[in-house]
Amino acid sequence: MGVPYVPVVGLFGTDILKRRDDxxxxxxxxxxxxxxxxAKALRxxxxxxxxxxxxxxxxxxxxxxxxxxxxxxxxxxxxxxxERIVDQLTEKEAKGAFIPAIxxxxxxxxxxxxxxxxxxxxxxxxxxxxxxxxxxxxxxxSFETYLQTHVFGVRDHxxxxxxxxxxEWRQPTRAAGS
Amino acid sequence: xxxxYTDVELMAILLSREVRDGEISACGALSHIPAAGLLLxxxxxxxxxxxxxxxxxxxxxxxxxxxHFLAQRGExxxxxxxxxxxxxxxxxxxxxxxxxxxxxxxxxPGGYGGGMIYYGARRTVVFRTEHxxxxxxxxVDFISAAGxxxxxxxxxxxxxxxxxxxxxxxxxxxxxxxxxxxxxxxxTLDDIQENTGFDLGTDPVAITPxxxxxxxxxxxxxxxxxxxxxxxxxxxxxxxxxxxxTQAA
Numbered sequence: 001m002g003v004p005y006v007p008v009v010g011l012f013g014t015d016i017l018k019r020r021d022d023x024x025x026x027x028x029x030x031x032x033x034x035x036x037x038x039a040k041a042l043r044x045x046x047x048x049x050x051x052x053x054x055x056x057x058x059x060x061x062x063x064x065x066x067x068x069x070x071x072x073x074x075x076x077x078x079x080x081x082x083e084r085i086v087d088q089l090t091e092k093e094a095k096g097a098f099i100p101a102i103x104x105x106x107x108x109x110x111x112x113x114x115x116x117x118x119x120x121x122x123x124x125x126x127x128x129x130x131x132x133x134x135x136x137x138x139x140x141x142s143f144e145t146y147l148q149t150h151v152f153g154v155r156d157h158x159x160x161x162x163x164x165x166x167x168e169w170r171q172p173t174r175a176a177g178s
Numbered sequence: 179x180x181x182x183y184t185d186v187e188l189m190a191i192l193l194s195r196e197v198r199d200g201e202i203s204a205c206g207a208l209s210h211i212p213a214a215g216l217l218l219x220x221x222x223x224x225x226x227x228x229x230x231x232x233x234x235x236x237x238x239x240x241x242x243x244x245x246h247f248l249a250q251r252g253e254x255x256x257x258x259x260x261x262x263x264x265x266x267x268x269x270x271x272x273x274x275x276x277x278x279x280x281x282x283x284x285x286x287p288g289g290y291g292g293g294m295i296y297y298g299a300r301r302t303v304v305f306r307t308e309h310x311x312x313x314x315x316x317x318v319d320f321i322s323a324a325g326x327x328x329x330x331x332x333x334x335x336x337x338x339x340x341x342x343x344x345x346x347x348x349x350x351x352x353x354x355x356x357x358x359x360x361x362x363x364x365x366t367l368d369d370i371q372e373n374t375g376f377d378l379g380t381d382p383v384a385i386t387p388x389x390x391x392x393x394x395x396x397x398x399x400x401x402x403x404x405x406x407x408x409x410x411x412x413x414x415x416x417x418x419x420x421x422x423x424t425q426a427a
């Protein structure tokens with residue numbers, strides 16, 4: 001992606017269009033008459049993507065086909081956090097959602113970086129934590145407390161993992177895909 | 179005598195009858211009744227139907243981009259969708275309720291997908307579990323998806339039907355309006371008019387064929403088991419299909 005705009009079949013006549021200045025109706029430049037909605041492309045300055053594996057060159061594998069490849073292609077800068085960093089991705093690992101290093105600015109090693117959400121093939125969402133999160137998000141005060149505890153109240157990612165990722169997830173016996 | 183059934187079972191069966199063999203038919207996330215209807219159709223009259231039930235094992239795609247472009251190409255034969263309000267012109271509303279568009283009284287999760295698929299799918303069947311004058315209205319408070327468009331706008335398909343627990347409407351694409359199609363057994367034309375927020379006209383309408391024993395039996399056993407074993411709205415299937423004794427008919 002990264003193209004300036006994309007035609008969309010649909011949405012004509014909806015109130016959605018009244019609210020958005022990034023979607024307009026345009027005439028097909030080839031036949032000069034058919035109309036469609038045209039959506040302005042999103043061009044993020046920075047995309048932050050969490051992936052399963054990255055290598056030292058900045059190649060990234062998300063394991064299976066996923067939406068993040070388009071995100072990387074559309075963004076001016078791409079920061080990747082990865083569960084695992086290897087010297088070089090193998091041909092087998094470079095399948096599915098593969099982001100070539102040319103799109104990637106930097107890679108950081110961040111095991112359990114998706115927590116409390118899940119990382120496909122490695123761990124599921126942390127349901128207990130998610131429940132806490134939903135309760136905390138009911139009003140501004142309780143959400144502020146959540147942020148103070150989980151986001152601003154930790155020194156770094158290692159401390160977050162130490163304090164908030166369930167201990168049994170961190171045992172070395174827990175193999176990928178279990 | 180006809181077998182008793184619940185509103186939910188009736189609607190799943192009515193939706194299943196809209197599925198055509200060999201077509202790609204789909205429903206979105208949080209679509210329990212259409213999911214049952216799709217699986218029922220495949221078990222009965224549409225063995226070669228290709229089904230897409232988003233967020234379930236019945237989904238060939240890994241990304242929403244793949245589903246988006248399937249619809250954009252016009253390859254989706256049938257889509258099931260619901261709306262908070264549905265109006266006479268076939269518009270539906272999944273966004274918000276209230277007369278002032280900038281200050282809604284209530285908001286719903288409606289987004290972009292429905293307004294896109296309404297043009298992309300060859301046929302869309304809108305279903306609504308509540309048939310009242312607040313759900314079937316003269317004009318929706320917010321148009322999430324538009325029933326009609328001018329002829330120079332690219333569109334692959336149209337609304338096809340609206341299905342409720344009381345009646346079926348069909349969409350007249352020439353006039354761009356919903357017409358009462360059939361009235362379900364045990365309801366009268368007066369019941370329907372009383373609970374519909376727009377004028378139904380005076381055309382005589384037929385009675386919807388009641389669920390057959392085969393449809394009900396397959397839904398309550400084969401489809402119920404399949405939904406439970408595949409984790410497709412398993413809890414809902416356990417509660418809502420085949421428990422006629424514990425529910426009001």
